Amino acid sequence: MMFSAWLKGLGLGGSLIMAIGAQNAHVLRMGLSRQHLGLTVSLCILADVLLTAAGVAGVGALIEASPVLMTVARWAGAAFLTWYGIRAWRAAFATDALHAAGGVAVLTWQQATLTIxxxxWLNPHVYLDTVVLLGSIASQQEPVTRPWFAVGxxxxxxxxxLGLGYGxxxxxxxxxxxxxxxxLDGIIGGVMLTLAVSLVI
Structure with a gap:
């Protein structure tokens, strides 16, 4: 029973997190450029652990019931994704800034931290998928197996x-x-701008 709940959590968590999105695109970029990879991956994992725990604890219902919070998150997320997308497209067309050794701007650890x-945290889809959806499905599990679902x-x-960053x-x-x-920068820019538009329409 416990292993079955863990497996169910693993499957659902994996299906939600593997979708192409802003966070995954950035982790891939940091992995390719080998910049602050441990920091970036660790922060992503920590955030997902906290969000999953919050969803299983029932916070998802509170977020879903707060239209003001979701509206603020949606517009802030759209603004940030627009800025990131334009920045990626500028890098794609700034041929003079490209070089075979990397072709990507070097970030300080502070910039890397703030970016990830x-x-x-400015992406409303994170709350809807990880907290609300995962939390609602977790609430359908037996109380004794719910923690195992979360761990999955x-x-x-x-x-x-770990696989995306180091792979x-x-x-x-x-x-x-x-x-x-x-x-890559052209694709990332397109993904970011598409996500930004999807948040506001």
């Missing part, structure tokens, strides 16, 4: 971010070519 925190979802986050290094030979960085 913003991409995580947390395990999915752990495995995904990105396998693609390093491809991204030794500046054109690959240009394509």
């Amino acid at each position: 925190l913003a991409l995580t 979802a947390m395990t999915a986050s752990l495995l995904w971010f 990105a290094r396998l693609l390093s030979p491809v991204f030794a070519n500046p054109r690959a960085w240009r394509v």
Whole structure:
């Protein structure tokens, strides 16, 4: 019974977190450029653990019932994603800034921290998926198996971010070519701007 609940949490958590989004795109970028990867991955995992725990504890119902909170999060998230998307597109077309050694701006650890925190906590989809949806399904589990369901979802986050961040290094030979960085930045910019539009319409 407990293993079944853990497996269910693992499956649901994995299906939610593997969707292409702002957070995943940034982790991939940091993995490819090998910048503050441990910090970035750790913050992503910690955030998911906290959000999952909050959802299972019933916080999702409170967030869902607060239209003001969701409206503020939606517009703040859209503004940040728009800025990030434009920044990525500028990098894609700024050919003079590209170089084979990396082709990506170097971030300080403070900038890396603020960026991943913003991409995580200013994204309303994070609350809807991880807290509200995961929390509602967790509430349907037996009280004795609910913690195992939560641990399963947390395990999915752990495995995904470790794999995405550190697995990105396998693609390093491809991204030794500046054109690959240009394509990646173009795709990331498109993803960010699409998500920004989806938040406000």
